[in-house]
Amino acid sequence: MVLFVSSATLSHYFWKYEPKKDLDYSLKLKAPNLTVTEEIPSIHLFGTDKLGRDIFRRVVHGGWNSLRVGIVAVGISLFFGGAVGLMSGFYETVTMTMIERLVLFGATGFLLGFLSAWIANQYFQLVLYTGLGLAAGYYQDLFKGKFLRMVVFGILGAFFSAVPGLFISPTVALICGLWGLFTGVLLSRPLDGKFFSNVMMRLMDIVLSFPGYLLAIAIVAFLGPGLGKGMIAIGVVGIPVYARLTRSVVLAIIHKEYILAAQSVGESHGRIIFRHVTPNILSPIIVQTTMGLASAILSAAALGFLGLGAIPPEPEWGAMLGESYRYLTSGAWWAVLFPGLAIMLSVLGFNLLGDGLRDALDPKLRT
Amino acid sequence: MNPILEIKNLKTRFYTQDGVVKAVNDVSYTMSSGEILGVVGESGCGKSVHALSMMQLIPDPPGKITNGEIWFDGRDLLTLNEDQMQKVRGRDIAMIFQDPMTSLNPVFTVGFQIVEALLLHNDMTKEEAKERAGDLLNLVGIPGAKQRLNDYPHQFSGGMRQRAMIAMGLSCEPRLLIADEPTTALDVTIQAQIIDLVKKLQDELGMAIMWITHDLGVVAELAHTINVMYAGSIIETGKIRNIYKQTRHPYTIGLLGSLPRLDDSPGTELVSIPGLPPDLVALPKGCPFAARCGYRIDQCLTEKPPLVEIDGENHSVACWRWEEIAGMGSK
Numbered sequence: 001m002v003l004f005v006s007s008a009t010l011s012h013y014f015w016k017y018e019p020k021k022d023l024d025y026s027l028k029l030k031a032p033n034l035t036v037t038e039e040i041p042s043i044h045l046f047g048t049d050k051l052g053r054d055i056f057r058r059v060v061h062g063g064w065n066s067l068r069v070g071i072v073a074v075g076i077s078l079f080f081g082g083a084v085g086l087m088s089g090f091y092e093t094v095t096m097t098m099i100e101r102l103v104l105f106g107a108t109g110f111l112l113g114f115l116s117a118w119i120a121n122q123y124f125q126l127v128l129y130t131g132l133g134l135a136a137g138y139y140q141d142l143f144k145g146k147f148l149r150m151v152v153f154g155i156l157g158a159f160f161s162a163v164p165g166l167f168i169s170p171t172v173a174l175i176c177g178l179w180g181l182f183t184g185v186l187l188s189r190p191l192d193g194k195f196f197s198n199v200m201m202r203l204m205d206i207v208l209s210f211p212g213y214l215l216a217i218a219i220v221a222f223l224g225p226g227l228g229k230g231m232i233a234i235g236v237v238g239i240p241v242y243a244r245l246t247r248s249v250v251l252a253i254i255h256k257e258y259i260l261a262a263q264s265v266g267e268s269h270g271r272i273i274f275r276h277v278t279p280n281i282l283s284p285i286i287v288q289t290t291m292g293l294a295s296a297i298l299s300a301a302a303l304g305f306l307g308l309g310a311i312p313p314e315p316e317w318g319a320m321l322g323e324s325y326r327y328l329t330s331g332a333w334w335a336v337l338f339p340g341l342a343i344m345l346s347v348l349g350f351n352l353l354g355d356g357l358r359d360a361l362d363p364k365l366r367t
Numbered sequence: 368m369n370p371i372l373e374i375k376n377l378k379t380r381f382y383t384q385d386g387v388v389k390a391v392n393d394v395s396y397t398m399s400s401g402e403i404l405g406v407v408g409e410s411g412c413g414k415s416v417h418a419l420s421m422m423q424l425i426p427d428p429p430g431k432i433t434n435g436e437i438w439f440d441g442r443d444l445l446t447l448n449e450d451q452m453q454k455v456r457g458r459d460i461a462m463i464f465q466d467p468m469t470s471l472n473p474v475f476t477v478g479f480q481i482v483e484a485l486l487l488h489n490d491m492t493k494e495e496a497k498e499r500a501g502d503l504l505n506l507v508g509i510p511g512a513k514q515r516l517n518d519y520p521h522q523f524s525g526g527m528r529q530r531a532m533i534a535m536g537l538s539c540e541p542r543l544l545i546a547d548e549p550t551t552a553l554d555v556t557i558q559a560q561i562i563d564l565v566k567k568l569q570d571e572l573g574m575a576i577m578w579i580t581h582d583l584g585v586v587a588e589l590a591h592t593i594n595v596m597y598a599g600s601i602i603e604t605g606k607i608r609n610i611y612k613q614t615r616h617p618y619t620i621g622l623l624g625s626l627p628r629l630d631d632s633p634g635t636e637l638v639s640i641p642g643l644p645p646d647l648v649a650l651p652k653g654c655p656f657a658a659r660c661g662y663r664i665d666q667c668l669t670e671k672p673p674l675v676e677i678d679g680e681n682h683s684v685a686c687w688r689w690e691e692i693a694g695m696g697s698k
Contacts (some may be wrong), residue, residue: 041393092428093426093427093428094426095423095427095449096448097447097448097449097453098448098449098450099450188439193427193428194428208586226559255426255463256467256469257465257466257470258469258470258471258472258473259462260424260464260470261462261470261471261532261535262472263422263424264422264424264456264457264461264462264464264537265456265457265461265484265487265535265536265538265673266455266457266458266487266488267453267457267483267484267487268453275472275475275483276472279472279474279475280472280473302609
């Protein structure tokens with residue numbers, strides 16, 4: 001592990017490598033050699049690939065890319081997944097304050113407004129939708145529990161989106177009006193509490209219901225190839241895993257008395273979440289993160305293998321495999337073996353690290 | 368004395384898969400400032416839930432306060448929103464919980480947690496808060512208070528943790544302190560120390576205390592007034608002397624009878640109340656205690672007795688036959 005991380009990091013900073021210049025057709029597909037001969041003027045520890053590039057250098061430099069993908073992708077999953085999990089776990093049973101309600105209702109209005117704004121091509125409608133959301137959040141007691149509340153907000157929503165739609169065409173006005181009606185009715189309901197956490201988790205379930213690689217490939221296809229976009233794709237696929245994990249551990253500790261005690265001395269929700277909830281749920285998440293690094297590296301390699309990860313001259317383990325597997329039958333085993341071995345060892349390493357951390361952090365195993 | 372807390376017709380429900388749990392049914396009472404009120408009853412009778420309802424800390428869902436008013440300091444707490452409640456909690460009403468083992472956050476030092484509570488409602492610097500936290504720990508009788516501030520909860524014993532919790536509860540000098548079975552998890556000697564401590568603190572600081580317990584023995588030494596709760600309702604309430612000397616409700620009689628007494632001759636068996644409390648999902652139509660009651664008459668099964676005052680001293684009983692029970696001259 002140490003070897004992997006340090007070689008990847010050090011090589012990036014101290015062993016400059018320009019993939020575009022590393023070409024020598026005369027040296028293509030040479031087996032590993034440890035001595036300089038007349039035929040091969042330089043040492044190639046792992047041999048060379050089809051373009052005569054030194055595989056050792058590419059494996060070492062590819063490590064930097066893999067590490068980067070792993071960290072950024074896991075960072076994305078952890079950040080968004082953790083936030084979703086924390087919020088849906090915490091607010092399931094805790095009453096929201098006014099500001100939190102406003103944010104929730106405003107954001108709901110804003111997001112739902114996109115469809116209408118997009119259909120009518122009038123993006124100022126977003127302001128109306130957000131305003132409607134804020135109003136619904138602020139006047140939470142207006143006609144509370146009565147059918148009238150639904151009617152009032154439904155009509156307001158329909159009105160707000162149908163009238164601007166009229167300037168485009170009656171059809172647009174009708175569709176926008178119906179959407180506005182739906183939004184208004186939805187906003188008139190209590191969106192906090194159980195409803196909020198259910199919606200969050202069902203959204204996560206939707207993401208989770210796609211096969212991971214397929215979704216990643218779809219996202220890359222949508223965004224275009226490249227290492228950075230690969231990171232985003234792998235990160236998005238990982239979000240629900242972290243959301244579910246975080247939510248489950250939040251639910252496990254939310255009814256502990258110290259959380260109740262923190263509430264009973266009047267601490268704000270933000271403080272409770274960051275001071276009392278987060279530190280107490282960290283250990284399973286740290287373990288999951290290390291394991292996640294391994295699977296992110298693997299996913300990145302898979303994307304690279306399919307030509308959807310790093311853009312070619314850039315060294316990347318999966319891409320190296322993808323370029324070289326065709327030469328395996330003609331005897332160039334080294335071009336496939338070494339990048340493959342690098343993937344395997346780094347994944348194994350991160351998994352072992354995760355196991356080790358779990359043993360170290362799990363209080364049940366500690367004596 | 369002027370009332371500090373007035374609860375009117377409080378109802379709390381839990382909507383579960385097995386039906387609606389009627390945890391608190393029409394509870395009404397008044398507390399004066401500086402009063403120590405004991406709330407007594409067996410597990411699941413709604414003592415804790417009614418206190419949590421006051422703080423609006425009922426997990427929702429499944430819990431909901433469906434009816435009632437809770438007047439504290441001229442405001443109905445049930446109409447306040449979460450923002451306003453956060454200002455009430457800790458500053459006006461503080462709460463101490465049953466299990467000192469889990470009510471402190473294990474990842475922070477005790478001092479940090481008290482300082483945090485102090486800084487929430489008081490305008491002071493971190494140094495002042497630290498100073499004050501040390502004083503508070505000293506006040507609740509933790510030796511070497513200043514050094515113990517840097518200890519983690521696991522370095523404290525159960526009794527010390529409960530003291531630390533009390534210090535935290537006192538940090539903002541609330542006018543009402545709710546102690547939810549604070550001594551249940553402690554052994555008897557520590558329990559006695561905590562009771563003495565609370566008595567002393569009440570003398571010094573003069574706040575009202577609501578002491579929730581299932582142990583009539585504990586509140587006997589402490590409380591001025593007692594509410595006896597059963598199946599979510601108050602069935603007998605009154606001054607401590609009246610409750611212990613002129614017990615009128617069969618359930619309270621049963622509770623007192625099940626306590627060991629110093630003047631019992633050795634070998635006397637404790638009397639227990641037969642049967643189990645009713646299922647809160649399907650409460651009986653009449654008196655909730657009827658099924659277990661030795662004084663039961665037909666009326667008890669069909670009509671729920673109201674809580675009526677029986678003397679000029681606010682001693683009230685919810686029983687159809689309190690007069691006859693009084694006539695029998697029960698202890």
